[in-house]
Amino acid sequence: MKIYMVGGAVRDKLLGLPVTDHDWVVVGATPEALTAQGFLPVGKDFPVFLHPQTREEYALARTERNSARGYRGFEVYAAPEVTLEQDLARRDLTINSIAAPAHPDSAKGLFEPDFDALVDPYGGQRDLQAKVLRHVTDAFREDPVRILRLARFAARFADFSIAPETLAMMWEMVTDGEVDGLVPERVWQELARGLMEDKPSRMFDALRACGALQHLLPEVERLWGVAQSAQYHPEIDTGIHLMMVLDMAAQLGAPLPVRFACLCHDLGKGTTPADVLPRHIGHEERSAKLLKDVCQRLRVPSECREIADVVAREHGNIHRSGEFSPAAVVRLLERCDAFRKPRRFADILLACECDARGRLGFEQTPYPQRPRLLQLLAAAQSVATDKVAAEAMAAGQSGPKIGEWIHQARVEAVRQSAAAAPAP
């Protein structure tokens, strides 16, 4: 048997990037031979084994066919006579189809890849140098998730382009309805990973270029070509604004829920009636409704869904909060559930900063609303609620009236804090 390091580990090593997870392929072996060497079988669908010490994945060389639409319908063929070239041929991108032969290092009991003896039958190194994302063979079509994977790699390797023939193939796959059969969990998984890359906008550029975004997220696709007022949005186009917001979220190191909230905050601008454009009165409510559809369709986890809902509804109010009375500030904090979930509120404010700075010419503009609302929240939180409640009861109050007293005490605390540091 012969063992090779493959996939992302070889690619990242050649790019000089840190390598975290190692994938291996085993040629000329049977499951029995691997088990005899101490490897642990794991794959339910695929013949995959774990190294007894490192727990890294070792897969038998295989060919595969997609027997049905979507993710589940694979037929896998693994046998000792499947060659390395055959295994590399069924992979997604040339840059992911380079193999490094590995030699057992008997001292450590591990395998050491030899990067001076790469096996690269599909031009992976050439495409790494030319910075091109290119499919390996027609087998790319067998797995439509690869459209999303490619889009995600475009977001990660922001200076790579998509080979025209690959884009053409993706376009055909989309036209054939291939992305419509994807299971929601896989779509969400890839979208979430792409959102977390350095330049998320490039994932959406790629998905638009092949027509997939219209199928996966029509609510987002629709935003291109929708005008906004030039006074607040010099970039005008809502789709362009959205991409700037996402890239700002990446630049500010925002976590996934914040990035998802950014993605969905302006969905309602896509359904603004033509006669009120470029104004978008009431778009917040419409965003929240469309967000609900997206979350149901893609089974978005509740952590992402909930923050996105608040950001969709309240981002305009948070932007304008500098003009709010102390009572209006407290009502805003209450609607955001900031007293119970202060950390989530900080994330909501981060999403709003991304929105404000994700505009042409505003990238470096400070967003004082964020520190100010955090300060006012801290002031409102400093109210000793049990003391206020005791006072209210001593004054003969009960039920909701006690809540009103607490609310009033918080308004007073916000008033004092705001007076000490007025909005800029």
Ligand SMILES: Nc1ccn([C@@H]2O[C@H](COP(=O)(O)OP(=O)(O)OP(=O)(O)O)[C@@H](O)[C@H]2O)c(=O)n1
């Ligand atoms: N739908 C898929 C998934 C994986 N692969 C192949 O399996 C390898 C390992 O997959 P994975 O670990 O998911 O991706 P990586 O390329 O290693 O990228 P990452 O850095 O995201 O792990 C890929 O390089 C690719 O050769 C593929 O061809 N098609």
Ligand SMILES: [Mg+2]
């Ligand atoms: Mg990997």
